[in-house]
Amino acid sequence: MDFTLTAEEEAFRDEVRAFLAEQLAPGVDKADPGFLAGWHRAVREKRWVGFSWPREVGGGGGSLMEQAILKEEMAKARAPSLGSCFMGLAWVGPALIAYGTEEQKQKFIPDILDGKYQWCTGYSEPDYGSDLGSLQCRAVREGDEYVVTGQKIWTSIAMWSKWIILLVRTSLHEDDKHKGITCLLVEMDSPGIDVRPIRNMGGGAMFAEVFFDGVRVPVENRLGEEGQGWRVTITALAHERSGIAEVESLLRGLEGLKALAAETGRAEEPAVRQRIARVETRIQAMRLNGLRALTRQIRGEPLGSETSVNKLTRANLEVEMGDFALELQGAAGPLVAGAEPVADGGRWQRMALGWPEVVIGGGTPNIQKNIIAERILGLPKD
Numbered sequence: 001m002d003f004t005l006t007a008e009e010e011a012f013r014d015e016v017r018a019f020l021a022e023q024l025a026p027g028v029d030k031a032d033p034g035f036l037a038g039w040h041r042a043v044r045e046k047r048w049v050g051f052s053w054p055r056e057v058g059g060g061g062g063s064l065m066e067q068a069i070l071k072e073e074m075a076k077a078r079a080p081s082l083g084s085c086f087m088g089l090a091w092v093g094p095a096l097i098a099y100g101t102e103e104q105k106q107k108f109i110p111d112i113l114d115g116k117y118q119w120c121t122g123y124s125e126p127d128y129g130s131d132l133g134s135l136q137c138r139a140v141r142e143g144d145e146y147v148v149t150g151q152k153i154w155t156s157i158a159m160w161s162k163w164i165i166l167l168v169r170t171s172l173h174e175d176d177k178h179k180g181i182t183c184l185l186v187e188m189d190s191p192g193i194d195v196r197p198i199r200n201m202g203g204g205a206m207f208a209e210v211f212f213d214g215v216r217v218p219v220e221n222r223l224g225e226e227g228q229g230w231r232v233t234i235t236a237l238a239h240e241r242s243g244i245a246e247v248e249s250l251l252r253g254l255e256g257l258k259a260l261a262a263e264t265g266r267a268e269e270p271a272v273r274q275r276i277a278r279v280e281t282r283i284q285a286m287r288l289n290g291l292r293a294l295t296r297q298i299r300g301e302p303l304g305s306e307t308s309v310n311k312l313t314r315a316n317l318e319v320e321m322g323d324f325a326l327e328l329q330g331a332a333g334p335l336v337a338g339a340e341p342v343a344d345g346g347r348w349q350r351m352a353l354g355w356p357e358v359v360i361g362g363g364t365p366n367i368q369k370n371i372i373a374e375r376i377l378g379l380p381k382d
């Protein structure tokens with residue numbers, strides 16, 4: 001692996017740094033709606049939203065390496081996100097680029113880049129999360145429409161989304177369950193959709209159950225061919241996965257942890273120092289592993305299972321850092337955010353309660369361990 005940047009990549013990094021220094025001047029309120037509106041306009045003008053998407057669909061046409069540099073610098077500067085349509089940018093857009101008709105691209109991609117509204121993702125079902133390929137939500141074709149009946153669960157931001165990217169079963173194939181899955185793009189205010197928010201243990205309600213009762217979806221809103229939904233999903237998820245931005249965010253968390261150890265007067269304790277050093281070492285290992293995945297992608301090689309190692313490592317680190325921060329706070333650790341002696345406005349308590357997002361979302365630790373065991377270590381299949 002070559003760690004040095006080319007002259008063009010160095011120049012690009014300098015351009016990003018200069019832009020960030022200008023936009024994020026000291027004292028700027030990053031949560032201010034006026035500031036955010038200007039920020040989104042400025043990054044869109046730079047073509048940094050959809051950075052590696054083709055220019056003909058409105059993206060930046062940038063390389064994977066430049067994208068990693070951009071994400072790293074953004075995370076270091078604690079910049080607001082690039083674009084505001086998270087799932088649209090993460091996988092709906094890439095799926096549209098790969099499988100969408102011209103009409104679908106024109107209809108959806110500009111709105112995703114401009115963050116006009118939110119998309120949500122209807123994959124998981126009550127009995128089919130890890131075993132997604134067995135999903136049961138049915139779609140039956142009737143003329144120019146599909147009629148969808150079934151249920152999804154854990155659908156993040158369903159209550160604020162205008163569209164959902166939905167996986168449905170259109171046929172049964174005993175030889176390969178994946179062949180009967182189709183991808184539909186469905187407007188959330190279609191008659192027959194019922195969204196019921198689920199409250200999480202932190203008190204928030206970010207995801208929901210979504211029920212479909214005879215929902216009619218025009219065939220023109222099918223993404224890819226009938227029965228191609230699994231392929232559409234896999235392609236959509238195989239975008240840049242180095243995890244560089246996550247590494248930066250973990251490093252920032254570590255800075256906070258060190259500061260907390262100092263504030264609580266425990267920074268000199270050998271056990272505390274060793275624990276912090278272990279966390280830092282694992283974050284750096286995660287960074288190097290992410291760069292290995294990036295190198296493979298740049299070479300056009302298929303993504304290996306390194307991403308599962310990083311998913312598992314990140315989940316373990318977030319849990320460990322959250323727990324450790326609560327331990328450092330002693331008796332104030334278990335108190336809820338907002339209570340008087342709680343450090344950093346309750347940030348660590350929120351982190352400790354927010355583990356399901358990083359641990360379960362996107363694939364549980366057991367599933368990652370199975371992948372690592374079978375595909376990296378060559379152990380027998382589960």
Ligand SMILES: Cc1cc2nc3c(=O)[nH]c(=O)nc-3n(C[C@H](O)[C@H](O)[C@H](O)COP(=O)(O)OP(=O)(O)OC[C@H]3O[C@@H](n4cnc5c(N)ncnc54)[C@H](O)[C@@H]3O)c2cc1C
Binds near residue numbers: 361
């Ligand atoms: C914060 C959050 C946001 C989410 N957002 C979305 C979303 O927007 N859209 C969406 O579709 N889904 C979403 N999900 C759902 C998520 O993808 C699933 O929860 C996840 O895939 C696990 O599926 P499950 O909950 O059905 O658990 P199960 O698959 O039932 O797993 C239960 C337990 O069994 C273990 N297990 C399962 N199979 C195996 C196996 N083969 N070997 C060993 N152990 C196994 C698992 O590791 C787990 O411990 C979200 C989840 C969370 C926590």
